[in-house]
Amino acid sequence: MLIHLSSPHIHGGNSIRETMVAVILALIPAGMMSVYLFGWLAVFLIVLCMLTCMLTEFIALKWMERSTAPVMDGSAALTGLLLALTLPASIPWWMALLGSIFAIGLGKQVYGGLGYNPFNPALSARIILLISFPLQMTTWLIPMHLGVSAIDLYDFSSTWQLFAFGASSLPHALDAITMASPLGHVKTEWSQGVGVSDALRAYDYSYLDAFIGRETGSLGETSALALLIGGIYLLARHTITWQIPFSFIATVAILAAIASIVDPNHYAPPLFHVLAGGLILCAFFMATDPVSSPVTAVGQIVFGIGCGIITWSIRTWGGYPEGAMFAVVLMNCAVPLIGHYFRPKVYGKQGSKS
């Protein structure tokens, strides 16, 4: 029987599992949105990634002769879900499988399992996939609501065909079912000398659609609304704190605002930046991953600002259209340093020592 002599002798009842389950619940709106946009493909990918992550965790723990209890603590399932939500719907299933194995194997278990990974496992897997398979990772399916896709993703059997055997097994040309993402479109157009506003007009871009999520993109990244519902739920139940999401998004918005005031034809407006790509998903669900983010409130603000600067810089000047995931993983590297230099002021003491 395990009862410490040491106080306290009551506990608030919080547990790792409860925390993980809460985050999974918070992702349900975004998951539903992905099913609305990409039909059965979204379901297949989410289930595949979650199961693979849990299986990889189980095998890794068995291999290391550790207790396999953590498989069910929800953290592996959450990693799988998060990874799936950052993938494009058209990704071949074996890449998703590989990504899930990367996430848990190389992203988490090699460092010693839960609590010891320096990087967000889902994001590191996504980056590995992006670098290894740049084409497949930036091919976006036409979402169902536009009604122009050549394939019916709500139909189980034809979607299964696409999922299991790839786009080449279909009678359509790839062009008939894919399109560019807003971020990618703006970047390509701009490189061809088209201004931001012209590019957006040509794309038929609408802020409302971007907010609700009626656009293409990774499974769970499209809908700001769905992600915000989940994010507010997490804030309300105090699983995450406001510091990281707020400072992250605010930094991107402020930088974009300054730049677009200086040269509106060259730099995209702030609202476009906030609603585009994986920013909101990263800010609320990736950057706030407790293990790989700073512990203290001050540190979290610094971390969020850093993420924001890197995200906007990569989007604006980098080779990739989207930079949010790179930003989070890069800032993950800085977490120990942030933890060392941004300590809160101890009661009754002037300033913190370093």
Place this chain on the structure above:
Amino acid sequence: MIKSLLNTLGFTSPPFDGGITPNMCKWTEGSSIKTCPLPPVLIVPLKQHIGQPCTPLVKIGDLVLRGQKIAKAEGYLSAPVHAPTSGKVIKIEEHAIPHPSGMGMVSIFIEPDGKDQRDMLLDPMTNWLQRDPAELRERVRMCGIVGLGGAAFPTFIKLLKDQRHPIETVILNGIECEPFLTNDHRLMVENSATILHGLHIVMHMLGAKKAIIAIEDNKIDAVQAMRENVDLLGDDLIRVEVLPTRYPQGSEKQLIESLTGKQVPAGKLPMHIGVLCQNIGTVKAIDDAVMLGHAITERVITVSGDAVPNPANMLVRLGTSMRFIYAQCGLEKFDNIQILHGGPMMGERLRHPDIPVIKSSTGLLAISDARMKVAHQVEEPCIRCGHCSEVCPVNLVPNLLADHCRNDQLERAANYDLFDCIECGACSYVCPSHIPLVHYFRYGKGQTAQMRREQSFAEVSRLRSEGRDARLQREKDEKAAKRRKLRATLRSESVLNTANEEKTATQPKTEVND
């Protein structure tokens, strides 16, 4: 700046930094204080305070009266011990005291004679307003009063009127933020007039101009009782302040921050910013000592917990066995039950109930194993969620600190302000991984204290051996100097001699030559 921003955004509650709001379980808040009958034997430990144990003044067979001093204080940081009732001293030997290790302390066993006769040596000082504060302070010292909120710090030390640090505000601490405990609450409801009178005495002793009675908003009846009395006196120097319920607001420094917005600088005492805190029970004891001449022989204690059939607030004699008190509340079997001395957040777990109640006993809890297991689960890895640093009232980073303590990186731990930890347990309470953080901090503090002792011992022996070396060297130098001097004189003599010799040698030569 960030803090004020947070406050305006409403993300933190302003009173003091951090803290938690646990389920308060104040089951006994409505039950009035019952007097516990005299047990068949009273066991009075010689140390019921911070500081040195007392020296007994009685021998086996002596008859004692209630309030008679039976052990005298040793040293400054100490408080005398008095007989809790009249009766016969039957034994003086070691007995278990409330301590998690189950350690013992020499105790005086008194068999009550049932008459409960008081020792009338000390006269009431009803004219205390004309008395010198020093005289009143001596009375508090003689009556053995210590902080009854659990710290057991001798009260007279705090009541020193110091010209360099005048006390402006006396804070009467009616916060009682530990779950379950309601003894101060009931005292405020039932003895509000006495407590207010005691507060006036304390203010007189310190020359304080203001007083704040701080009560949390979960004790509205206590607030009303105290307010009524303050209004009755028409006293505008004393005000009753209602604070939101938050643990650990009852901790002195946190309470000062909540009330004044000021922090006590590190390494300083509240009196350095002109504030002094007193506990409700302590102030009542001061009033009894001054107005009635009564030494401290009893205290109010909350008996509660899910394993206690009839939770109650009880006025018990110091030295009453916990088993006897539990029995008064209907608890007789202790299988699958854990006993806590104090509240659940900071109290000690005791190994058995055959332990006497002492001056610092605020509560006696009996919690079922099933409930205890919920709190004490197997430790899981830290997921760095940061809840611990959010709730830490002194703004530490508990998860890092615990890592340093666990890995015996004591210097790092000290650098991360280990010694500012007040062990309130808020971090352990919120930890999703059930890490016993406070346990690690206690370990770290103990190890560091041990290391410092060893270091200072090593330092002393180093100084000693260096001193010896220096002395030997000095002696050697002195000897060498002496020798040199001697040699020099010898040489000069010999030079003279040789010169003379040469002279004498040449002379004879010449003589010879001659």
